[in-house]
Amino acid sequence: MSKNDIKVALIGNPNTGKTSLFNQLTGLNQKVGNYPGVTVDKKLGVSKLSSTQNAIITDLPGTYSINPTSIDESIVLKTLLKKNIKESPDVILVVADVENLKRNLLLFSQIKDLEIPTVLAINMVDQMNRKGITIDLSLLKKELNTEVVLISARKNEGIKDVKAAIIRCHVAAKASPLCGINNQIDPDYFTKLKEISPNYSLYELWLMVTQNNYPETVTKEEKEKLLAFKKDVSKLKKYQHKETIYRYQEINKILKKTYIVDKSKAKDLRGNLDRVFTHKIFGYVFFVFLLLAIFQSIFDWATLPMDLIDGTFAEISDFAKSNLPAGVLTDLLSEGIIPGIGGVLIFIPQIAILFLFIAILEETGYMSRVVFLMDKIMRRFGMNGKSVIPLISGTACAIPAIMATRTIASWKERLITILVTPFTTCSARLPVYAILISLIIPDIKIFGFLNLQGLVLLSLYALGFATAIIAAYILHKTLKVKTKSFFVVEMPNYKLPSVKNVFFEVVEKTKSFVLEAGKIILALSVILWFLASNGPASFDNVEKNTIENTANQNFSEKELQQRIASIKLENSYIGILGKTIEPVIRPLGYDWKIGIALITSLAAREVFVGTLSTIYSVASGDENTATIKQKMASEINLDTGKKRFNFPVGMSLMVFYAFAMQCMATLAIVKRETKTWKWPLIQLFGMGLLAYVASFITYQILS
């Protein structure tokens, strides 16, 4: 990056292939950051425009107009209004799609009126013939008074021309408005408005009035003068309406001369496909099948890489333990840090595969149809058609799912979606379910072909989903949150997914999970390690005492070490914590050992299995479930003299894990997305209470 680099802002309607263009221009030189104060991703990339000139391209969120209706869109407004002078763009690159050129030009006309140097890239021109469209490019350039380039980002055509146009535009450094504000709307008002300051175009001043947003350079006096123009709100609305109509009139005039559609040539793939995908019966059938196929694939494809990662990290941990000098730091590494990192990475296969499917569905345009099909149903539960995506994503991990709620404009609908998504059965719950089911559910087939264990697993999934829906309904009826629900979803053309785009999207989403959740899980693992490896006075003598007490029991060296580890854990701070909460969890059928595992699950739910293996003296690295299962199966409940992990306890535990908000990383993300501690704490205590009561009832009824 250097001072010489041209700052380019990439703007356009959604579904215009803006992302494709961004990827073509920047390749792998892109990164995702954050806008201060808002939960919107800032996508930046470096593009080589020529051998001597680079550009820093910011991919702004897609929008239909400068007037924002969501936080995403407000970023576009703020950037264009030069809220931050240092970062404001030198050149704007507007992307339009050839089929919807008329609508795309509305945003274009608004941007031109801001008098910033602008280049227009008309994308998807490879479709022009198919749609019977012809464009008089030279006349269009003249009429729009702008550099116009015809491109096909997907086919990598016209990209060089775009780069050249950006350079030319930057060098020329002049820009004149396109439509301006039609004085006829209210000559008196607008003439007076323009008089406030010669430093800003009339349109800029108008935006300052209607949007309550100001450039960094605006003075206090100017702001005060503007106040007078804002008084009559209904007048402002009316003028905005008239302004929009005026813009379209001008656009129509220009397009009439330069843009021709021969409808007889156009082939309507969209119509034909939509007849199937939005069909009142088949539309849903197809969607359900699709979901099942996705879930099945995730299970099938993810298992191998997950086992691989699991095994690798176990080996690394052992390697560290045996080869590094013995001591506390080595212990921290092999018992805290390495398993902590492994615990995060092991979910990458599932998350990546799920996001692969979602990215493909979005690229093809099918997602909008899903939103269309599901909106009414979702609304009954206080959510939005767009909530489907987070709810589905939640079956991999709630964290990227919650981040995906940013596309929901209505705050109440978004909040409810965020609050209930953690109820869906995430991947981390699976190891817990798996081991408990294999312990307490017989491996038999009912009706001759249905695997009972599989059935129980399926019902746990159903339980999670049902609880999410019911909780949403309750929240819908009880939450008094101000909300402006407005729903407009574009139904884009169907198209084949671009491999490049899908790839980048999956990498981005996976990266965000690893970094966001990963940091927290790692930090918690370190802290938990500390609490498990240290304790008050009794802790220090464990090793000595154990050796003494078991001297006559002839343990092998390995068994002795395992025994010591187990007793150490019992006497550590966590152990004490577990014993402290034991009275509270005993009605649920748990003892302090399970209590410890519940506490360590705060870092990540699947740590449950590893913790139990330590408690039951299974050697670390030997997380062979057969061994853990044996140990768990033989644990005796000292009060009853019978098995600890019997049917009621197992069911109670699974119910607890289904409902409890244990994953601290999720809480942190909720806090970030809702910008307050109020909601994550409500989630923590609400879900905790539900988990406690439900497990209690389960245990008491079944035993």
Next chain:
Amino acid sequence: MNTIASLHKGEIGYISEESLDFIPLKLLEMGCLPGAEVELVQIAPLKDPLYICVNGSHLAIRKETALQIQILKSEILHV
């Protein structure tokens, strides 16, 4: 009073001038202008949302919004 919500599947209407005040700005910006041609492409099961094609844009809008936008069944000739 005919509104977008009263269109049948495949039927075409033209947005009336009187609706101007009731059309949300965002819809207006997406091309839903007085005089524009609007076709009902598909209705979701449960009658909501409505998938329409207005002025070349394919959109889904909720029924409550559609009910606010009046249409005429025959074209308004614009100068």
Next chain:
Amino acid sequence: MQEIIAYILVAFAVVFLLKKYVFPSKKDKDCGSGCGSC
């Protein structure tokens, strides 16, 4: 020596979590709790 490094790391983890979530930096100027559509 090992112990010192190990416990520094642990302290770092604690500080990291506290800093990020209990005392966030004052960059959140725009929206209070709950930002609806602008």
